[in-house]
Amino acid sequence: MECSPRTPRIGFDEAILGNTLHHFRAAGFNLTVASGAKKARGISGKAAGTVVEVANDLPATSKPLKEKMSKSERRALQESQRAAKAAAKGGASVHEQPGKTLKQPSQKKDGPQVTSSVAASEKKGGDRPPEKDRKKDVPPPRMQFDDKNRVEKAKRRAVVKQTEARNRVELFRHLPQYEHGTQLPDLESKFFLLDPMHPAVYKVGIQYLAGDVHGGNARCIAMLQAFREAIKDYTTPQEKTLSRDLTAKINSFVSFLIACRPLSISMGNALRFLKARIAKLSATLAESEAKASLCSDIDRFINEKIVVADKVIVGNAVTKIRDGDVLLTYGSSSVVEMILLHAHELGKEFRVVVVDSRPKLEGQALLRRLVGKGLRCTYTHVNAVSYIMPEVTRVFLGAASVLSNGTVFSRVGTACVAMVAHAFHVPVLICCEAYKFHERVQLDSICSNELGDPDVIAKVSGRMDVNYLDNWANKENLQLLNLLYDATPSDYISMIITDYGMVPPTSVPVIVREYGREHLLI
Amino acid sequence: MPDVHSLVNEFTIKLKKRKIEGSKTTAKQTAELLRSVISQQRIPHTNQAAALIDAVKAVGEQLIAANPVELAVGNIVRRVLHIIREEDLSLATAAIGGLSLSAASDDEDDAEQDDHPVLSAAAVAAAARSTLRPPSLQTLLEDVPYSAAVPHNSSSGGDSEGKSKSADKSSRSRKLKHNVIEAVNELISDIATCHEQIAEQAVEHIHQNEVILTLGSSRTVMEFLCAAKEKKRSFRVFVAEGAPRYQGHVLAKELVARGLQTTVITDSAVFAMISRVNMVIVGAHAVMANGGVIAPVGLNMVALAAQRHSVPFVVLAGIHKLCPLYPHNPEVLLNELKSPSELLDFGEFSDCMDFGSGSGSPLLHVVNPAFDYVPPKLVSLFITDTGGHNPSYMYRLITDYYSADDMVVQRRPAF
Numbered sequence: 001m002e003c004s005p006r007t008p009r010i011g012f013d014e015a016i017l018g019n020t021l022h023h024f025r026a027a028g029f030n031l032t033v034a035s036g037a038k039k040a041r042g043i044s045g046k047a048a049g050t051v052v053e054v055a056n057d058l059p060a061t062s063k064p065l066k067e068k069m070s071k072s073e074r075r076a077l078q079e080s081q082r083a084a085k086a087a088a089k090g091g092a093s094v095h096e097q098p099g100k101t102l103k104q105p106s107q108k109k110d111g112p113q114v115t116s117s118v119a120a121s122e123k124k125g126g127d128r129p130p131e132k133d134r135k136k137d138v139p140p141p142r143m144q145f146d147d148k149n150r151v152e153k154a155k156r157r158a159v160v161k162q163t164e165a166r167n168r169v170e171l172f173r174h175l176p177q178y179e180h181g182t183q184l185p186d187l188e189s190k191f192f193l194l195d196p197m198h199p200a201v202y203k204v205g206i207q208y209l210a211g212d213v214h215g216g217n218a219r220c221i222a223m224l225q226a227f228r229e230a231i232k233d234y235t236t237p238q239e240k241t242l243s244r245d246l247t248a249k250i251n252s253f254v255s256f257l258i259a260c261r262p263l264s265i266s267m268g269n270a271l272r273f274l275k276a277r278i279a280k281l282s283a284t285l286a287e288s289e290a291k292a293s294l295c296s297d298i299d300r301f302i303n304e305k306i307v308v309a310d311k312v313i314v315g316n317a318v319t320k321i322r323d324g325d326v327l328l329t330y331g332s333s334s335v336v337e338m339i340l341l342h343a344h345e346l347g348k349e350f351r352v353v354v355v356d357s358r359p360k361l362e363g364q365a366l367l368r369r370l371v372g373k374g375l376r377c378t379y380t381h382v383n384a385v386s387y388i389m390p391e392v393t394r395v396f397l398g399a400a401s402v403l404s405n406g407t408v409f410s411r412v413g414t415a416c417v418a419m420v421a422h423a424f425h426v427p428v429l430i431c432c433e434a435y436k437f438h439e440r441v442q443l444d445s446i447c448s449n450e451l452g453d454p455d456v457i458a459k460v461s462g463r464m465d466v467n468y469l470d471n472w473a474n475k476e477n478l479q480l481l482n483l484l485y486d487a488t489p490s491d492y493i494s495m496i497i498t499d500y501g502m503v504p505p506t507s508v509p510v511i512v513r514e515y516g517r518e519h520l521l522i
Numbered sequence: 523m524p525d526v527h528s529l530v531n532e533f534t535i536k537l538k539k540r541k542i543e544g545s546k547t548t549a550k551q552t553a554e555l556l557r558s559v560i561s562q563q564r565i566p567h568t569n570q571a572a573a574l575i576d577a578v579k580a581v582g583e584q585l586i587a588a589n590p591v592e593l594a595v596g597n598i599v600r601r602v603l604h605i606i607r608e609e610d611l612s613l614a615t616a617a618i619g620g621l622s623l624s625a626a627s628d629d630e631d632d633a634e635q636d637d638h639p640v641l642s643a644a645a646v647a648a649a650a651r652s653t654l655r656p657p658s659l660q661t662l663l664e665d666v667p668y669s670a671a672v673p674h675n676s677s678s679g680g681d682s683e684g685k686s687k688s689a690d691k692s693s694r695s696r697k698l699k700h701n702v703i704e705a706v707n708e709l710i711s712d713i714a715t716c717h718e719q720i721a722e723q724a725v726e727h728i729h730q731n732e733v734i735l736t737l738g739s740s741r742t743v744m745e746f747l748c749a750a751k752e753k754k755r756s757f758r759v760f761v762a763e764g765a766p767r768y769q770g771h772v773l774a775k776e777l778v779a780r781g782l783q784t785t786v787i788t789d790s791a792v793f794a795m796i797s798r799v800n801m802v803i804v805g806a807h808a809v810m811a812n813g814g815v816i817a818p819v820g821l822n823m824v825a826l827a828a829q830r831h832s833v834p835f836v837v838l839a840g841i842h843k844l845c846p847l848y849p850h851n852p853e854v855l856l857n858e859l860k861s862p863s864e865l866l867d868f869g870e871f872s873d874c875m876d877f878g879s880g881s882g883s884p885l886l887h888v889v890n891p892a893f894d895y896v897p898p899k900l901v902s903l904f905i906t907d908t909g910g911h912n913p914s915y916m917y918r919l920i921t922d923y924y925s926a927d928d929m930v931v932q933r934r935p936a937f
Contacts, residue, residue, distance in 0.1 A: 383765055477781060
């Protein structure tokens with residue numbers, strides 16, 4: 001990409017300029033636009049690589065200019081209103097967070113994060129964020145891959161060269177789908193060209209790509225730890241402020257990770273937390289202090305939102321397991337595994353049914369571990385779930401995310417299992433950490449999903465006799481669809497076990513609203 | 523005789539070893555075997571029908587025991603028994619009514635039909651019906667005393683008839699066997715052509731741009747979809763692969779070769795995709811008298827998903843799959859557990875599957891059932907070679923093809 005002729009790079013410059021402008025306007029600092037723009041140009045001139053990557057996450061944030069103007073005006077208005085309010089309520093909030101209210105206006109450049117963090121601090125002071133403010137927290141529309149222009153632009157900027165899968169399913173044109181296996185060598189050869197890429201981030205990206213790290217929690221932890229490494233090694237370049245430059249840096253890392261594999265919702269939430277923390281850093285802080293504070297924030301997030309949350313969930317869920325139970329689980333969920341092992345350690349007598357499905361067959365690994373610990377297990381595939389369900393007393397399922405209409409977004413097949421359990425009147429318990437909750441709503445599994453490698457559909461691992469589609473993958477009429485997630489409707493779900501307790505699916509939006517938006521640390 | 527014995531034994535062994543797959547092949551081979559049993563059977567001068575029935579029942583019992591899950595065997599045995607009874611009856615009634623034997627033999631085409639147009643005498647027809655079937659509304663309305671049928675009741679009835687009609691004994695004995703074999707031949711050709719019969723109806727059910735979902739592979743479904751394609755309908759098909767046999771891949775390959783837009787999905791993605799599907803079309807292993815379906819594993823899940831999204835769930839079934847039995851706990855009793863090796867690699871998990879864990883039972887069980895039971899309330903429509911039917915109508919359809927006396931195929935104790 002770096003060796004490409006001059007013309008496209010000009011395009012990037014303009015794009016980055018537009019983006020920066022947008023950021024400045026959005027934060028309500030029309031006066032600083034000119035200098036900001038200059039700075040941006042300076043960046044782009046210096047390190048072409050950075051530009052490419054920063055520009056990379058443009059499609060997610062850029063909106064038509066017109067809209068932006070009115071929006072920024074509105075925001076400016078709100079900002080001033082809020083300032084007035086804060087002044088009125090001043091006493092309380094200053095009391096609680098003396099450090100945070102010291103924030104200087106020049107620190108705010110990441111519009112949404114800053115406003116929401118301000119909102120959060122206000123909330124602590126006993127005030128609800130205004131209705132309009134909440135509207136802005138709705139995440140920006142995701143890239144729609146059926147929009148040809150956008151895709152074309154994104155492709156020109158892409159770090160990772162990806163070849164599109166040939167036979168894409170019509171219904172899923174809006175999702176990215178690439179041929180797998182082609183990126184890895186390409187990425188490896190690019191390592192030295194991507195100079196701003198931190199090796200830890202690079203490693204995690206490769207791990208995502210190769211599928212070595214999977215599962216919502218594992219991926220999230222891996223990402224956060226890589227970012228922590230990167231932050232540790234970070235030094236603020238001359239003439240730049242730490243928070244702004246670091247955010248840009250993180251953005252470039254994220255766009256690299258996205259190129260490796262689309263972010264899960266849990267990762268998106270963690271990222272929002274991290275960016276909010278960076279934005280909140282006071283400018284008076286020394287670089288080393290700021291870095292230390294960020295690292296400890298990341299550690300606290302991992303610990304409180306994932307590790308301790310899992311412990312709470314395990315503690316809650318174990319109370320739902322009685323002697324003689326037959327517990328069914330699907331795929332491989334880390335928290336469900338912990339629950340089962342813990343219940344076994346407590347000496348409860350129960351049996352586990354592990355239901356699995358192609359193409360990942362994650363259940364086999366879980367089965368291996370459970371049997372290794374001496375749990376009595378039954379293994380079967382998702383088609384036979386109706387056969388096994390009459391003897392099951394509880395269904396424990398993990399989730400990639402719980403959306404605020406109660407829909408559980410999880411490994412494909414979870415909906416089938418929950419549906420059959422519902423039909424047989426078996427309670428379905430979803431175990432999910434609250435940091436995975438998201439305010440998005442979704443009714444089906446089609447609007448937003450992730451597509452996996454289609455080739456694994458045709459090839460059945462371990463079954464040499466199943467080779468009917470060996471030379472057929474390139475036929476025009478044949479499409480292979482490898483969906484990774486599905487959405488389970490909330491009426492199939494009896495209970496969601498989370499770190500805030502055991503709640504019905506209808507309570508998810510409440511948790512999202514009360515706790516989830518800022519991921520307040522305990 | 524000995525060659526029939528060896529044939530029967532060979533077939534029994536094949537059934538026991540599950541060498542014969544698919545209800546259609548099984549049905550066809552059963553019918554052919556029974557045909558040779560009948561043709562080899564020596565017929566006494568009296569009570570011929572009973573002798574044939576006994577012979578068929580003896581073989582049938584053996585075959586059914588060989589593979590009780592393959593309901594097609596029992597279905598065909600019962601069909602053949604029904605044919606024998608009908609033929610015997612039509613000959614008997616022809617003799618009673620004084621009608622010529624030639625007229626009765628013309629009738630064999632209609633032997634399986636509800637009515638016997640040639641036998642015009644109402645009383646005779648009513649008697650025939652009440653012998654073969656439980657009293658129906660029609661017999662009640664025609665006000666024929668049910669007792670009239672009693673003398674015809676199989677075992678003793680056939681006996682007395684045989685004695686009384688000594689005049690045309692010799693011609694009847696040959697006639698009966700001949701007629702029965704003719705009818706069985708027809709049954710075999712019916713089984714062979716059931717796909718075409720069903721596929722002919724395809725265009726009536728598939729519209730332009732339809733999205734159809736199916737799971738696994740069934741020859742009937744394939745012919746059905748291809749027939750619609752040949753008649754210039756263009757539509758898309760989602761094929762769930764149908765683990766652990768992955769017959770969906772075979773179906774997909776076949777459909778792609780015929781130029782249909784085909785998408786292969788995993789079984790777990792069925793729920794995700796069903797909201798965009800207009801119709802689910804699947805094959806069946808057997809259709810029970812209550813309208814429930816014994817189907818390849820996974821279809822109950824598909825049916826539930828279809829019901830959730832109000833997608834019609836259509837089952838294609840040849841008439842030979844109609845089973846006159848009512849299921850009791852069919853998920854377990856009419857199921858078969860296949861080898862775990864289809865799901866798990868033995869080498870990797872062999873240490874967990876032994877009985878060494880103190881309590882005497884292995885830690886790990888692998889469940890790999892072959893069939894699912896889809897209750898009638900989840901089925902929208904059956905398409906058979908005689909047309910479309912509601913699940914609630916199945917019990918009635920079944921009485922057209924089977925006689926009530928044969929529900930339990932068991933040889934009578936010797937007289």
